Amino acid sequence: MPLTDIAVAVQISFTYFTIIYLTGTGGLFSERSGIVNIGLEGLMIIGTVTGAFGARFFTDDLGLGLVWGPLLGLLFGALCGALFAGVHAVATISFRVDHIVSGVVINLVAVGLARFLSFAFFAGQSTQSDPGGPHLARLDLPLLSDLPGGLGRAFSGLSPMVLIAAITVFPVWYALNRLRWGLRLRSCGENPEATRSLGVNVPLYRYQGVMLSGAFAGMSGAFLAAEVIGNWREGQTLGLGFISLAALILSNWNPLRLMFFAWLFGFAVAIPLRPGLTDFWAIRDVPPQFIRMIPYIVTIIAIAGFVGRVRPPAAAGKAYEGGT
């Protein structure tokens, strides 16, 4: 039944949309403030290990129940992601280390730090935690989950985080386009010298941008580990941080377009996970590994300027010599 298969693939794609969109939004805040962040993958990794720990700790050890426990777990992942992003912020903003260099280091250090934290959190297990951790109750969307022909499957059994992630696009868009804070943050990313001349504390805004990127990526990682998989495993981010970066680039650093590309790439990630779907239509003859490549290939084509036009924030990645 291909319709059911498509519906299930769509349902899986919503999950991956959530991961890619949250991480991409993190990157959005950082890069809009002028700090290139290729450490998103590493920030997510910290989110996975701390999120899996947090969900279990708040739910079981503190006995907060299946609503507050998992929610606080997600927030704990976000908090740890933000703290770890602080390393990137200190390096790039205070010490003016090259953004790419610092991002690479963040990704490298995250792998080791995750193992270290896991060893401390999970009684000496350094590469995974016990499976079947607590998660939020699954949600069936009203009306949509009753669609006939198996299509309803796409909208049932979703984590509430999917909805929350989808809704964040409104506050994010509003903050960046209407709030004084967001406009200043963006102008730090476009022309920090001019922004400073208006009396804006550029480093402060950039710190906020980078820490926010850590919070979003950390929450995304926590969602992946605690809500989607149910435990922490080493390497479970599988390059999703880089796919998020790809979606961010293609979106031209725009939250609404980021939503679209996050879902598109989420779907590309979901297809190979649904064997029923890969047996059908033209993709039958395409090895699943090639479908995994789609987000990266599309991004290379766009970056090379063959389709559309990619324009990053003007000052992103450049050293800013001015003070506060």
Add this chain to the structure above:
Amino acid sequence: MASGTAVAPLAAAAARSERLERVLGQALALLASLLIALLLGALMILGYGESPLGVYARIVDGSLGSVDGIGYVLSIATPLTFSALAVAVCFKGGMFNIGVEGQYLVAMVTAAWAALSLDFLPGPLLVPAVLVAAMLGGMAWAAIPAVLKVKTGAHEVVTTIMLNGIAISLLAWAINFPLKFTEAPAGQNVDLRTDLFSDEALVGDIGQYFGVTPGAHLSWLLLLAIAVAVLVWFLLRRTRLGYEARAVGSSPGSARAGGVSIGSIQIRLFLISGALAGLVGMQQILADKGHLGAAYTAQLGFTGIAVAFLGQNNPIGIVFAAILWGILSRGEVALQIGSDVPREFIIILQGILILSVVVTYQVAKRRLAARQLQRAGAAGALEDSAAPGESAGPRESAREGPPQAFRPADGGER
């Protein structure tokens, strides 16, 4: 007149001390970052209630305390040397090759293909053929970002990140389909992998000549890595390409003005970098395992970036940095038994080390630049007071003293 002639030797000395100061500054920065990392590590060890000196001594003893240990250290250092050299070559030209990771994955695929399908070649030809296939694979993968950068301006960091993602899938596809094993031992579950390579395709063990256990898989790839490091040093320091590469890296504008074709330099550097990256995976498939499997060692390309920083992009420094990295990695073993400090401590120590290297190096660079600027200003002021209206920089006067002598004597200072 008297002060005019005095300026020349003063400026020459300044130029010499400038270089000395830079080298000293780099060494100091490296030393400082090592100290910072060891101090922070010591604090962590104290947190576990053990003696920092004792733990450090055991780490060093675990890796350098025995011939076998040294063998392990060197075989860990082998792929990291290739990887860091690949990063450094691009870095000297002002480019950042984050794609070493993807390049060596693709190279492992082409090398595995060569090892399996060229096995009609006699032994002494087969291994070189496999190595060439690996280098070609790495070059092909590096050619994509290079050409895109030069032709379309696509930033190499973004394209190589994306190509890394593609390479992971490509390798997975290769061992799932075209290169998947055909003969598995009966009744055994085998992890996904290629067929085993013939013994003739494997690189020889050199550990046996030094009494190193075969388990360390110390191969003559180590000697190749050292030779390649010397070659890269020669390339960067003694050839026209290296000179132009450094010119492009330090100041693209003046390089272009000097008639250097930036695009062609960048493409050539990227191809060399890709070829070096191709050799990264050879230790694991040709010495450690004898096949390419799903459980390959990843992240060597990224670790190579860390090692390149640690060696400050100097080819010879990189060899030592890779060995230092190997000492730390191997030191894990010493922490496994009879210690409350978990083995993950090592990986954190490596992380702290690389963070402090990056930050102290940046701080040192800025300090040096500020001091030299200050000195140039001071020298300029001296010159101004010596000969009003004359604006020759201290360096120029250092190189060509005579013009000073031609200065009209009506300078007015006498």
